Amino acid sequence: MQEPLHPIEEENELVQVRLEKLQKLRERGLDPFAIERYPLTHTLHEVHEQYEQLAGQTVVVAGRIFSLRPMGRATFAHLIDSTGKLQIYLKADEQGDRYELIDLWDIGDYLGVKGFVFKTRTGEVTVHVQEFALLAKAIRPVPFPKEKGEHRWYGLHDVELRHRQRYLDILVNPDSRRRLIARCRMVSAIRRFLEDEGFLEVETPVLQPLAGGAAARPFITYHHALDRQFQLRIALELYLKRLLIGGIDKVFEIGRVFRNEGLSTRHNPEFTMLELYQAYANLEDIMALVERLFQHVAQTVFGTTIFEMHGVQVDFSQPWRRVRLMDAIYDYTGLREADFETLERATQAAEQLGIHIERKDTVGGIIEKVLEKCVAHHLQQPTFLYGFPLDTSPLAKREADNPRFTRRFEGYVFGQEVANAFSELNDPLEQRERFRAQLALREAGDEEAHPFDEDFLRAMEYGMPPAGGLGIGIDRMAMLLTGTDSIREVIFFPQMREG
Numbered sequence: 001m002q003e004p005l006h007p008i009e010e011e012n013e014l015v016q017v018r019l020e021k022l023q024k025l026r027e028r029g030l031d032p033f034a035i036e037r038y039p040l041t042h043t044l045h046e047v048h049e050q051y052e053q054l055a056g057q058t059v060v061v062a063g064r065i066f067s068l069r070p071m072g073r074a075t076f077a078h079l080i081d082s083t084g085k086l087q088i089y090l091k092a093d094e095q096g097d098r099y100e101l102i103d104l105w106d107i108g109d110y111l112g113v114k115g116f117v118f119k120t121r122t123g124e125v126t127v128h129v130q131e132f133a134l135l136a137k138a139i140r141p142v143p144f145p146k147e148k149g150e151h152r153w154y155g156l157h158d159v160e161l162r163h164r165q166r167y168l169d170i171l172v173n174p175d176s177r178r179r180l181i182a183r184c185r186m187v188s189a190i191r192r193f194l195e196d197e198g199f200l201e202v203e204t205p206v207l208q209p210l211a212g213g214a215a216a217r218p219f220i221t222y223h224h225a226l227d228r229q230f231q232l233r234i235a236l237e238l239y240l241k242r243l244l245i246g247g248i249d250k251v252f253e254i255g256r257v258f259r260n261e262g263l264s265t266r267h268n269p270e271f272t273m274l275e276l277y278q279a280y281a282n283l284e285d286i287m288a289l290v291e292r293l294f295q296h297v298a299q300t301v302f303g304t305t306i307f308e309m310h311g312v313q314v315d316f317s318q319p320w321r322r323v324r325l326m327d328a329i330y331d332y333t334g335l336r337e338a339d340f341e342t343l344e345r346a347t348q349a350a351e352q353l354g355i356h357i358e359r360k361d362t363v364g365g366i367i368e369k370v371l372e373k374c375v376a377h378h379l380q381q382p383t384f385l386y387g388f389p390l391d392t393s394p395l396a397k398r399e400a401d402n403p404r405f406t407r408r409f410e411g412y413v414f415g416q417e418v419a420n421a422f423s424e425l426n427d428p429l430e431q432r433e434r435f436r437a438q439l440a441l442r443e444a445g446d447e448e449a450h451p452f453d454e455d456f457l458r459a460m461e462y463g464m465p466p467a468g469g470l471g472i473g474i475d476r477m478a479m480l481l482t483g484t485d486s487i488r489e490v491i492f493f494p495q496m497r498e499g
Contacts, residue, residue, distance in 0.1 A: 014141045021104040022137050030101070032134040038062055038112040045083035047117060048125050054117040059127060061086065062112035062135060064171075065105055066144055075102055076126075079111060087126040088113055094130070101134070108138030144172050163488050164496055176489070182301055183478040183490045187254060189300040190274060190474075193293055199250040199276055204239035206232060206256070212456065213237030215392070215448040216259040219269075232258035236275040237395065237469065238456045241424070244277050245464045252276035254474065265486040266416070269495050272474040281468035283407045283423045287384050290411055290419055290470065291320055294382070302481065309414045309483050312380045320382040320411070325371065328385055332375045340367055360446045364389025379412035391441075394434040394450050396422035413480050421470040428460035 025032060041060045042050070063079035063086070073092040078085050092099040105111070115129040162169040162176065170177045191201065209228075211218040213235030221230050236253045243251045257273045278285065294316045298305045305317040326337045333353060340346040346366040347357050355369050367389050379385070386409040387399060396406035411419030425431055434450075435457070441449035478490035488494035 011141065015139055018106055018137065018139050018141075021106065022139070025101075025104055025134065025137070028101075030134065032109070032137045035133060035135050038133065038135055040112075043083040044079060044081045044086035047086055047127065048084065051117065051119075051125050056116055056118065058114065058116050058130075060112070060114045061127060062110065064138075064142070065107055065109045065111050068102075068105060068107065070102065075099075077105075077111075079113075087120070087124050088115070088129050089120075089126050090129045090132070098132075105134065106138060106141070107144060108140075108142030110135040110137075142171065143168065160496075163494050166493055170492075179478075179482045179484065179489055180492055182482050183474070185301045186297050186478055186481065187272075187474060189297045190254065190293065192300075193296045194252050194276065197250070197289070199252045199278075200248055202240070202243060202248075202251055202253055203255070204233075204236060204243075204253055206258075208233050208239075210451050210453050210455075211235075212451050212453050213395070214257075214259075215450065216261065217447050219258050219260050234259050235471070236273055237471070238453060240275055240277050241464065241467075241469075242456070242459050244279055244467055245459050245462055249279035249465070250276075263495060263497060265488070266476070268475065268487050268491055271487070271491070274472040274474055275470065277424070277467050277469045279465040279467045282466070283386065283409060283421060283468060286421045286468040286470050287320070287322070287409065289468075290384075290421070290472075291316075291382075293472075297477075298481065307481060307483070309480065312414060314381055314413060316382065318382075320384050322384045322386065324387045325367070325385045326387060326405075328375050328379075329367070329370055332378055333370065335370070360441070360444060362389075362391045362441070364392035368392055376412060376417065377415040380414055383412045384409045385412060391437065393422065394438050395425055395431075397425050416476060416480065418476050418480060419470060419472045421468065424464075424467045424469045426460065426464040426466055428457055428464075431460055432457055 022032075039060065040062055042054070044061055044063055047054060047059060047061060061079065061081075063081035066078040066080045066085060069076045075090045077088050077090075079088060090099065090102065112133045112135050113127055113129045114131040115127045118126055118128055120126050162173065170180060195201070207221070207223070207230040209230060211231035211234045213233075214237070216234040218231040218234050221232065222228075223230055234257055236255055236257065240251055240253060252274065254272065254274050256270050258270045261267060261269060263269070278289075295305055298307070298316045306313060306315050308314075326340075329335055330337075335349050335353075339349040340363055343363050343366075346363045347361075350357050350366050350370060353370060353374055355366075355373050357366060357369075361369070371385070386407075387402070387405045388396070388408040388410070390398060390404055390406055393406040393408045396408040399405045399407055407423035409419075409421050410417050411421075425434070435452045438450040439452045442451070475487050475490050479485070479487060482490060484490065
């Protein structure tokens, strides 16, 4: 008995068969890759949608061959395009010698057809083909889904392979395609919302002499013509604030940022950020803006404000909870603000909770570790946590009645952070002192401490208006609204480990 082929050997054999078919086509003077243009009259979905008007009319459509069912002197097949699937029908006595070319077709090939629209006896909208042209040949077999009765399976299961060969994933897995298209529509909806709110979209440099605006390690590159080192931006903040100083009162950018950190289901080294700044607005104004933004995107893209994940249902039409950070820590750990008054006490408090503390940690850093480990997962309903420590919020205004903490909030949904916002610090003298404190942390070994940006300080010294600022990770937002736990599912081409 012959042993079954290894999957790679089987694919190689199928590739060879397809190459032989291509050669036979070329020998007949029918090279599919030579065709440059094939004018269409309709998409496949439009043929279904407009059947009443198109019945009996001639259409020209194209797509990949999804299925092939030869039935003696006739053949049924399905084509798919980005809009849907449509059946086609060919009769041997109408096609003549060309009918035998069907033997040289394969699943995944691109086919264009011209014919009239009708319905079969089973009621399926179909194009009766009068003319056809093979527009491109798939040399490798495409793992399209198979349908057998009520059962459906996909030929591309492996998660790692899906992410490495995303083009196949979105081709054969409808859920992946829907998620990624929804993400694109979310970005469009965000833009429209902010423009309607009076914000101006801008672009700021990706290559920066000094990457600031967040606590993160940058990627470093080199510009040979300028003979100097640059960093890929880690945030959009400091250049957008320069535009506030320049008199643009409502400004936003949606752009890629880069952080030299590890890979996980929640982290990709390059990701998409929305940042916006509004002059004369404060933290509460930005909270209200976030509520309106999420409601608008949810309703516009998904047609609902109610979402469910892991059995938890949230409604973005309702106001978000507002909870002080230290109150939330007390609620879920029993630790009070006084337990974090000194580094020694904060270290002891964290160790009681089983949280590992490093030498470079500050009081604020420890508080945020407690938030991450002990509080965040409880915040399933949309929640604004406000009042973050000063030493982890070097760009936010202090709280007037408690200067150890700042006018900063983070937004949480389904236990994940989705927004970070400040009443922005606009005092250049205090900002200089904050940068000095961050510089001391950097010199003590904290590579993620904020750099000392003299050029930004110079800009602030010309006068910066009071303002509210917001950052939202588009990928995180897309994860939550599409119901996935992995950031790779909402990035078209996620970064992968070498394999």
